[in-house]
Each structure stands twice: as structure tokens, then as C-alpha cells.
Amino acid sequence: xxxxxxxxxxxxxxxxxxxxxxxxxxxxxxxxxxxxxxxxxxxxxxxxxxxxxxxxxxxxxxxxxxxxxxxxxxxxxxxxxxxxxxxxxxxxxxxxxxxxxxxxxxxxxxxxxxxxxxxxxxxxxxxxxxxxxxxxxxxxxxxxxxxxxxxxxxxxxxxxxxxxxxxxxxxxxxxxxxxxxxxxxxxxxxxxxxxxxxxxxxxxxxxxxxxxxxxxxxxxxxxxxxxxxxxxxxxxxxxxxxxxxxxxxxxxxxxxxxxxxxxxxxxxxxxxxxxxxxxxxxxxxxxxxxxx
Amino acid sequence: xxxxxxxxxxxxxxxxxxxxxxxxxxxxxxxxxxxxxxxxxxxxxxxxxxxxxxxxxxxxxxxxxxxxxxxxxxxxxxxxxxxxxxxxxxxxxxxxxxxxxxxxxxxxxxxxxxxxxxxxxxxxxxxxxxxxxxxxxxxxxxxxxxxxxxxxxxxxxxxxxxxxxxxxxxxxxxxxxxxxxxxxxxxxxxxxxxxxxxxxxxxxxxxxxxxxxxxxxxxxxxxxxxxxxxxxxxxxxxxxxxxxxxxxxxxxxxxxxxxxxxxxxxxxxxxxx
Numbered sequence: 064x065x066x067x068x069x070x071x072x073x074x075x076x077x078x079x080x081x082x083x084x085x086x087x088x089x090x091x092x093x094x095x096x097x098x099x100x101x102x103x104x105x106x107x108x109x110x111x112x113x114x115x116x117x118x119x120x121x122x123x124x125x126x127x128x129x130x131x132x133x134x135x136x137x138x139x140x141x142x143x144x145x146x147x148x149x150x151x152x153x154x155x156x157x158x159x160x161x162x163x164x165x166x167x168x169x170x171x172x173x174x175x176x177x178x179x180x181x182x183x184x185x186x187x188x189x190x191x192x193x194x195x196x197x198x199x200x201x202x203x204x205x206x207x208x209x210x211x212x213x214x215x216x217x218x219x220x221x222x223x224x225x226x227x228x229x230x231x232x233x234x235x236x237x238x239x240x241x242x243x244x245x246x247x248x249x250x251x252x253x254x255x256x257x258x259x260x261x262x263x264x265x266x267x268x269x270x271x272x273x274x275x276x277x278x279x280x281x282x283x284x285x286x287x288x289x290x291x292x293x294x295x296x297x298x299x300x301x302x303x304x305x306x307x308x309x310x311x312x313x314x315x316x317x318x319x320x321x322x323x324x325x326x327x328x329x330x331x332x333x334x335x336x337x338x339x340x341x342x343x344x345x346x347x348x349x350x351x352x353x354x355x
Numbered sequence: 356x357x358x359x360x361x362x363x364x365x366x367x368x369x370x371x372x373x374x375x376x377x378x379x380x381x382x383x384x385x386x387x388x389x390x391x392x393x394x395x396x397x398x399x400x401x402x403x404x405x406x407x408x409x410x411x412x413x414x415x416x417x418x419x420x421x422x423x424x425x426x427x428x429x430x431x432x433x434x435x436x437x438x439x440x441x442x443x444x445x446x447x448x449x450x451x452x453x454x455x456x457x458x459x460x461x462x463x464x465x466x467x468x469x470x471x472x473x474x475x476x477x478x479x480x481x482x483x484x485x486x487x488x489x490x491x492x493x494x495x496x497x498x499x500x501x502x503x504x505x506x507x508x509x510x511x512x513x514x515x516x517x518x519x520x521x522x523x524x525x526x527x528x529x530x531x532x533x534x535x536x537x538x539x540x541x542x543x544x545x546x547x548x549x550x551x552x553x554x555x556x557x558x559x560x561x562x563x564x565x566x567x568x569x570x571x572x573x574x575x576x577x578x579x580x581x582x583x584x585x586x587x588x589x590x591x592x593x594x595x596x597x598x599x600x601x602x603x604x605x606x607x608x609x610x611x612x613x614x615x616x617x618x619x620x621x622x623x624x625x626x627x628x
Contacts, residue, residue: 168435169435238468238470238472238474239472239474239475240433241433241466241468241472242468242472242473242474242534242537243429243474243484243488244430244433244461244464245428245430245461245464245466245468245484245538246461246465246466246484246485246488246537246538246541247457247458247459247460247461247462247488247489247541248458248484248488249458249488256484256488257474260475261475341586
């Protein structure tokens with residue numbers, strides 16, 4: 064007695080094929096829709112802003128005359144901001160990840176910390192802005208400086224970096240750890256010589272993607288009180304500054320139509336910076352990628 | 356080189372009685388119990404492991420043989436919630452003493468794992484890893500250690516022209532001999548092998564078995580194996596583990612020709628396990 068009757072299988076075949084096709088089409092449609100939105104967005108920005116792009120746009124300070132408005136202060140300010148955010152967030156993030164993965168005993172407290180880190184990644188950036196305002200700007204009296212804004216941004220992306228670094232560390236095979244411990248290596252030697260070199264592509268990719276998020280964030284900067292119009296370049300981390308998304312936000316909220324093209328040009332600059340950072344991430348991943 | 360080591364051994368052994376020197380045990384295990392959480396994995400183990408011998412540990416899956424091996428260099432403590440009682444004397448000192456650092460123990464007791472686990476580094480850096488973590492920086496000394504260890508693991512001729520290539524580029528059998536060479540590079544006293552050939556093809560297995568025979572002249576080797584023919588071929592003594600207990604421990608030829616316990620006989624004749 065056979066349980067699968069060939070006749071029935073053939074009879075049902077057509078229906079199965081139709082369902083198969085329908086879902087294939089559905090998923091393709093979803094992809095196409097997302098792609099279309101991206102293309103329209105890019106087209107609008109480029110067609111609007113490309114005309115305003117010039118070397119002057121990169122070397123001029125902000126101005127109330129649209130044709131003279133430039134992005135110099137914001138571009139340099141964003142680079143300063145990254146110079147604070149990158150080392151702070153990567154050092155703290157990778158340190159926490161190493162602690163949680165290699166040192167912390169698995170138990171209720173670790174699970175609780177882990178859960179809260181994941182939750183923090185979902186907290187709106189405005190809330191981090193308020194935190195930065197309370198702690199760094201007011202309590203530590205850093206004012207609306209690069210340092211205060213940088214620390215705030217670091218807190219914002221810290222959970223993302225921790226989770227990415229944890230995943231990278233966890234994906235290092237246990238046999239490699241055993242091999243190292245089995246030869247009398249200490250935990251620290253094993254971490255530095257075996258685990259981190261193997262985990263570094265994952266850690267850096269995650270970190271750079273997190274930094275890309277930080278460079279595009281506006282809300283925390285507004286809450287921390289970063290000014291928009293700045294006619295000088297910062298000379299140190301205690302100076303105030305402005306950043307690309309702040310500048311773009313300001314231009315796009317102005318009533319004059321000409322400023323819309325200036326904002327579009329600013330967005331192009333921001334996108335080029337983002338693209339550059341992401342390509343670094345891809346480059347690092349390919350260069351360090353090792354099979355094990 | 357081998358004759359030289361043997362000579363020194365005889366020289367040092369001569370003042371005392373030769374017989375006594377030969378019977379010296381490397382490891383004495385007394386009343387060892389081990390728990391994973393509530394799982395009583397090793398029960399009242401008593402074992403004496405001799406110097407310059409190959410000791411095989413056999414038994415069905417889950418009998419505690421790997422656990423016992425990993426206890427000998429305290430790798431088992433990497434598993435959370437492990438508890439032990441009793442003692443293991445290594446060269447006369449209890450390895451569970453709080454003043455005994457695991458790092459120190461593991462430089463005397465090397466380990467080769469079931470799955471070849473070279474580091475994702477060059478062959479040279481794999482072998483030099485142990486000496487480097489123990490503080491050797493001199494390039495000339497490292498070169499010498501690398502060559503000596505690779506020769507000791509009978510793989511020098513196969514890899515001497517590709518020392519700077521990644522160790523993942525060679526075959527599994529070669530990788531396992533690289534791992535043995537890596538262990539030799541820390542100049543251990545004892546080598547623990549946890550089913551070192553279970554992931555290898557028959558020819559690579561044969562090479563490792565021949566190697567074990569050569570290595571026992573200088574090292575004491577304890578090998579866990581699933582393969583009873585392998586235990587019969589290469590070991591001097593065999594311990595049969597079952598459900599966390601040592602059922603029988605004797606000279607290998609005695610165990611295989613004339614086992615004292617019915618359960619040992621059933622196991623080696625393939626009636627279970």
C-alpha cells in the first residue's frame with residue numbers, strides 16, 4: 064500500500080505551480096518598489112542639487128545668499144565629529160563586547176545586560192540627545208562642543224557596535240580558542256593574538272556602518288544645541304561646530320526656493336561621504352576576510 | 356638526535372635503579388569525580404599513567420574518556436558549571452592546587468584535538484605561536500624551533516618551502532601534523548590526543564599512528580580513541596571507560612587478548628558501543 068498516489072500528485076501539480084509563481088512575482092514586486100523609491104529619490108536630489116555643486120560650494124561658509132552658500136563649516140565639523148565618535152565608540156564598544164563574550168559568566172545579570180543593550184539600539188535618537196544635553200552639555204559643562212556632541216553620538220551608536228562586535232567574536236570557532244588555551248596562552252594573549260585578528264573584519268564592518276548612521280543623524284545634535292550658522296572652523300574638540308545634517312536641515316527649512324537646491328547639493332555631499340565610508344567597510348571585509 | 360636523548364636518559368637513570376626510573380608515573384589520579392552540573396560524568400577514577408608510554412583510553416560515546424583527558428590539562432574547566440573532587444598528581448603535584456596555574460600546566464602538557472585546528476595564520480606562525488606566547492622573540496631561535504618541531508612531527512619535508520603560506524591551504528592530515536608540531540614547539544612533557552585521527556583518511560591516520568610510535572621515545576602520550584584497532588596497534592596500556600568509570604586498566608596486549616571483565620570483552624569484541 065502506497066501512501067502517495069501518483070495520480071493525485073499530478074492532479075495537484077498545476078495549483079502548486081501557480082502558487083509558486085505568484086509568490087515569486089510578489090517578492091520581485093517588493094524589491095522593485097524599494098528600488099524605484101531609491102531611484103526617484105536619487106534622481107530628484109541629483110537633478111536639483113547637481114547644478115549648485117562646485118568647488119566654491121565646498122570651500123564657502125554658510126551665507127544668507129543662496130548662490131554664495133557653502134558647506135565648508137559643516138563638512139569640516141562632521142569630520143571633527145567623526146574623529147571623536149570613532150575612537151570613543153569603537154574602543155568602548157569592542158571592549159564591552161570582549162567582556163560580555165569572553166569574560167562575563169553567563170547568568171541572569173549578563174542576560175539582563177544583553178537584553179538592555181539590544182533595547183538601547185531601538186531607543187529614538189532624540190532621547191540620546193536629551194541624555195547628552197543633561198550629562199555632557201550641562202553636568203560635565205562641556206557646552207555645545209564637538210566633545211559633547213561626539214560623546215552623545217558615541218552613546219547612540221554604542222549598542223549597534225557592541226552587538227556587531229559580539230557577533231563577530233562569537234563567530235570565531237571555539238577550536239581556535241582551545242588550541243590557544245591548550246598551549247598555555249592566557250586569556251589576554253588568546254584574545255589579542257587569535258580572537259581579535261579573526262573577528263576584525265566583522266567588527267570593523269559593523270563599526271563603520273554604525274559611524275555612517277552617526278554622520279547622518281540630526282536629532283541629537285539639535286537637542287544638544289549645535290548651532291547652524293558658523294563662520295569659522297573649529298580648532299579643537301572644545302570648540303563649537305556644525306555638521307552636515309544640521310546644515311541640510313536648516314537649508315531645507317528656509318522659505319526661499321533657491322535654498323532647496325542648496326540643500327540638495329548638501330545631501331549629495333553627505334551621500335558621497337556615506338558611500339565613501341561604506342566602501343571602506345567593504346574593502347576591509349574583503350581584505351581581511353579569512354576562511355576557517 | 357634520538358640516540359643522544361636515550362643516552363642521557365640512561366646516564367641520569369643509572370645512579371638509581373633502572374627499574375624504578377622506568378616505572379615512574381607521570382600522572383596519578385586518585386578518587387577523581389567530576390560533575391557537569393548535576394551530571395556525574397567521572398566516578399572515582401584511579402589511574403597511574405607511565406612515562407614514555409602510549410596510554411590509550413577507549414570506551415563508547417559519552418563514557419567520559421574525553422572528559423578525563425581534558426581534565427588532565429584542566430581544559431575541562433572552560434565548560435561552565437564543572438565541579439571536581441579528588442586529585443590528579445602530575446609529576447608529584449596536585450594540579451587542582453590553587454597555586455598551580457593552568458597556563459603553567461598546559462606548557463608541560465600539550466594537547467592535540469579531534470578536529471585539526473590550525474590558526475588562520477601561516478604555517479610558520481602556527482608553530483611559533485607557543486614559543487612566542489612564552490616570550491621567545493629571537494628570530495633565529497624561533498626558526499630553529501619551527502624546523503625542529505616540524506621535523507619532529509614528520510612534516511618538515513612536505514612544508515619547508517611553504518612556511519609562509521596559510522595553514523588552511525594544506526590537507527586535513529597535514530593540518531593535524533601541523534597541530535602536533537605546534538604542540539611539540541612548546542617542548543611539552545606529556546601530549547594529550549583527543550581522537551586525533553577521527554576526522555582523517557586512512558593514509559593520514561597511518562602517518563599519525565607511526566608518528567605516535569616515534570614520539571613516545573621522548574614524550575608520554577595519552578590518546579583517546581574510538582578505534583579499537585588503533586588502540587591495539589599503538590598503545591602500551593589501555594584503559595576501558597564505561598559510564599564514567601574505569602572498568603579495566605592493563606597492558607594493551609592483556610586487555611585485548613585476555614580481558615578480565617566481561618564488559619571489556621563485550622566492548623572490544625563489538626557486542627556493544
